[in-house]
Every structure is written in C-alpha cells, then in structure tokens.
Amino acid sequence: MNNYEFHWNVVFDAFPQLLSGAFTTVHVSVLSMLVGIVIAVLLALGKLSNNKVFYHFANIWIEIARNTPALFLIYMAYFGLGAYGIHLSPYLAVFSALVFINAGYLAETFRGGFQSIPTTQYSAAKSLGMNNIKVYRYVILPQMFRRIYHPMTNQFVWSILMSSLGILVGMNELSGETQRLQSTSFRTLEFFMVAAAMYFVITKLVLFTSSLIAKKVFKGELS
Amino acid sequence: MNLFTPLSWSDSGFILTGILNTVYISVVAIIVGSLLGLLVGFVRAESNKSINMLLGAFLDVLRSVPLIIQLILFTTFIGAMGYPLNPFAAGSIILSLYTMAFMSEVFRSGFDSVPTSTIKAARSLGLNYLQTVRYIRIPIGMRAVFPSWLGVALSVIKDSALVSVIGYMELLRTAEQLISRTQQPIMILIGVGLFYFMISYPLSRYGKYVERKMEI
Numbered sequence: 001m002n003n004y005e006f007h008w009n010v011v012f013d014a015f016p017q018l019l020s021g022a023f024t025t026v027h028v029s030v031l032s033m034l035v036g037i038v039i040a041v042l043l044a045l046g047k048l049s050n051n052k053v054f055y056h057f058a059n060i061w062i063e064i065a066r067n068t069p070a071l072f073l074i075y076m077a078y079f080g081l082g083a084y085g086i087h088l089s090p091y092l093a094v095f096s097a098l099v100f101i102n103a104g105y106l107a108e109t110f111r112g113g114f115q116s117i118p119t120t121q122y123s124a125a126k127s128l129g130m131n132n133i134k135v136y137r138y139v140i141l142p143q144m145f146r147r148i149y150h151p152m153t154n155q156f157v158w159s160i161l162m163s164s165l166g167i168l169v170g171m172n173e174l175s176g177e178t179q180r181l182q183s184t185s186f187r188t189l190e191f192f193m194v195a196a197a198m199y200f201v202i203t204k205l206v207l208f209t210s211s212l213i214a215k216k217v218f219k220g221e222l223s
Numbered sequence: 224m225n226l227f228t229p230l231s232w233s234d235s236g237f238i239l240t241g242i243l244n245t246v247y248i249s250v251v252a253i254i255v256g257s258l259l260g261l262l263v264g265f266v267r268a269e270s271n272k273s274i275n276m277l278l279g280a281f282l283d284v285l286r287s288v289p290l291i292i293q294l295i296l297f298t299t300f301i302g303a304m305g306y307p308l309n310p311f312a313a314g315s316i317i318l319s320l321y322t323m324a325f326m327s328e329v330f331r332s333g334f335d336s337v338p339t340s341t342i343k344a345a346r347s348l349g350l351n352y353l354q355t356v357r358y359i360r361i362p363i364g365m366r367a368v369f370p371s372w373l374g375v376a377l378s379v380i381k382d383s384a385l386v387s388v389i390g391y392m393e394l395l396r397t398a399e400q401l402i403s404r405t406q407q408p409i410m411i412l413i414g415v416g417l418f419y420f421m422i423s424y425p426l427s428r429y430g431k432y433v434e435r436k437m438e439i
Contacts, residue, residue, distance in 0.1 A: 004303040067423035069381040079408035164289035188299045196288045203287040
C-alpha cells in the first residue's frame with residue numbers, strides 16, 4: 001500500500017470554480033428538461049395521431065433516443081454536425097443531445113400516462129355536460145400529471161448525471177471543470193471526490209424538493 | 224500532403240475489436256451485476272430495517288454519482304494506492320457494481336412480488352427455507368421482473384460506452400480515433416449508432432411484448 005497524501009487546500013481554493021461548474025450542470029439539465037418537455041408533448045401527440053408522417057417522425061425520434069447511448073448522440077452533435085459546417089460549442093452539443101434524449105423518453109412517459117386513463121372517464125365527463133377543455137382541465141390532466149410526476153423527476157436526475165459526459169467534449173460543467181482543475185494541480189483524487197460529493201448532494205436536493213412538491217400538490221394521493 | 228487517410232477495409236479489424244470489446248464488457252457487467260444484484264436484492268427483501276438502510280445508502284451513492292466520475296475515481300484511487308488495474312478490469316468492476324445497484328432494486332421487487340401465502344403453502348408442503356427460495360421465490364419472482372431486468376441490461380450496454388473515459392477501447396472510442404484519423408465523422412458515427420440500435424431496439428421491443436403478455 002502506497003502512502004498517498006491528501007492535499008485538500010488546492011480543492012478548497014478552487015471551490016468557487018467547482019460551484020460555478022455545478023451551476024452549469026444544473027443550468028444545462030434544467031434547460032434541456034424544459035425544452036425536452038415541450039418537444040415530448042409534441043412527440044406524444046404525434047404517436048397518438050392518425051397522420052402517418054407525424055406518427056413516423058415521432059416514432060423514429062423516440063426509438064433513436066431510447067436505443068442509442070447518450071455519448072453517441074453527444075458525439076453526433078459535436079463531431080457529426082461539425083462535418084456539415086455546424087460547429088456547436090460543447091455546451092450546445094451536450095444540451096442538444098440531452099434535449100433529444102429527454103424528449104424521446106418523456107414522450108413515451110406522456111403517452112403512457114395519457115393512455116392509462118380509461119376513455120370511459122372522458123365519456124362520463126362529457127355526459128356530465130363538461131366541454132372538451134373542462135374535461136382535460138379537471139379530469140384527464142390532473143390524473144395524468146400524477147402518473148408522470150415520478151418518471152419526470154427520474155428523467156431530470158438522469159439529465160443531471162448524464163450532463164457529466166460534457167467532460168468528453170470539454171464542456172465547463174462540474175465534471176469538465178473538475179477535469180480542468182485537476183490537470184493543473186494533479187490532485188485528481190481529491191478533486192473528483194469533491195465532484196462526486198457535489199453530484200450526490202445535487203441529486204438528493206432534487207429528489208427532496210420533488211417529494212416536497214409532490215406532498216403539497218398531490219396531498220398524498222400520488223399513485 | 225494529406226494528413227488524413229480515408230476509411231478503408233483494413234480498418235474493419237479495428238472496428239471489430241471495438242465491437243467485441245463493447246460486447247465483452249457489457250456481458251461481463253450484466254452477468255456479474257445480475258448475480259450480485261440477485262444476492263443484494265434477496266438480502267434487502269429479507270433483512271430488517273437497519274441493514275436495509277445501510278445497504279440502501281451504499282446503493283444510493285452508486286446511483287447518484289455519475290458513472291463517469293465513478294470510473295475516474297476508482298482508477299485514480301487504485302492507482303494512488305499502488306495497485307493499478309488495466310482499463311478492462313477496472314471498467315468491469317465499476318460497471319458491474321453500477322449494474323448491481325439497479326439490478327438489486329429490480330430483484331428486490333421481484334422477491335416482494337411473491338405472495339406470502341404462496342411461500343407459506345410451499346412451507347406447509349414440506350419445503351424447507353432454502354427450497355422455497357430455490358423452487359418458489361426465485362422462479363416466480365424473477366419471471367415477474369424479466370421486462371425490468373431487460374431494461375436495465377439494455378441501459379448497461381449503452382452505458383458501457385462511458386468506459387472509454389478510462390482508456391478502454393470499446394466501440395465509441397474506436398470510432399472517435401477513426402474520426403480523428405479519417406475526418407469522416409458522419410459515416411463512422413452512423414455505423415456506430417446503427418450497431419447500438421440493432422442490439423437495443425429488437426430487445427426492447429421483445430421486453431415490451433413480454434410485458435404486455437404478462438398483463439393479460
């Protein structure tokens with residue numbers, strides 16, 4: 001067993017940079033999640049629609065997002081588009097790959113949530129005299145939201161963890177920043193231990209907040 | 224003078240090595256991770272709260288820290304301790320543990336899905352504890368979670384691409400090196416994407432099919 005001496009001072013001095021890296025991580029995950037949700041709604045509608053073109057477009061998007069590695073899609077955005085003269089910054093490459101994947105996974109979640117509500121409820125609400133907007137506002141969407149809430153939280157956590165792939169394209173999120181800092185100080189172990197702890201804390205904070213919101217919004221009726 | 228040489232047939236051996244390495248490390252991680260996950264899942268389904276909390280916390284760390292950070296930390300750590308491992312060994316260990324963290328949850332819910340009445344019936348027929356585990360709980364419980372197991376296994380194949388960060392020559396790293404030599408990213412990347420897709424898509428369809436069949 002070698003005697004490895006830990007030097008934490010370098011890491012503490014670099015803490016502001018690590019924090020700014022963590023901020024970029026959260027930033028890119030939140031943004032990719034928001035844009036992903038919007039596209040996912042459209043894709044879910046596509047999968048439910050009778051229009052063949054729309055359906056196949058949504059289907060191809062979803063299947064590619066679900067069946068290829070995230071790193072492949074990041075490379076595709078970074079090197080692949082570069083070949084066509086579209087040079088994305090590392091941030092944009094990771095962001096667009098995450099948006100692509102989030103949209104694909106969430107589309108299936110949304111579709112599943114929508115289809116899990118029996119059509120009889122729709123008819124029942126209609127027969128009670130509700131119009132279409134009211135049916136969705138008061139009957140369908142609240143139930144649907146309850147069912148997709150947890151999968152959405154998981155997808156968000158997944159985005160945070162997967163944004164760490166930015167390290168491979170030189171992005172300055174938490175992992176990339178850690179990589180850059182350790183390459184000048186050679187305290188690899190210390191820096192990555194702190195980064196791991198920061199990821200852990202971020203993930204736990206997200207899950208904690210999510211369960212708080214769930215308690216407030218669903219009042220314990222989460223299915 | 225042209226610095227780049229285009230893709231040629233002589234590269235096929237190189238690409239094949241990448242494919243085989245990806246398959247190799249994925250299979251190792253899925254088998255080892257599933258066996259460990261089965262064990263841990265069983266322990267979690269059987270044990271009391273305090274042991275569960277302890278195990279749960281350990282698994283939680285594996286699930287809440289990005290795989291790429293785990294890989295870098297582990298290789299740096301064993302290197303600093305004076306026992307450097309080759310990328311395949313280090314990658315397999317971390318990928319297996321990572322797989323275990325997800326598999327244990329899958330198997331735990333499988334064990335929990337077997338009704339107590341079924342277990343009691345088996346015991347009353349004279350099966351001892353180990354026999355109920357061997358002949359009742361594992362076959363019934365594991366069958367119930369097969370689609371989830373397949374889902375985790377597929378995500379492990381995709382996540383195996385990350386082992387490239389510690390220098391393992393799997394498919395995506397092979398592709399990256401070919402790209403920097405040939406400057407033909409589109410063709411190479413599409414080929415790589417197709418490879419993953421052709422493995423993952425049929426299996427995920429099969430998983431959905433089994434899931435639907437079990438619901439009926």
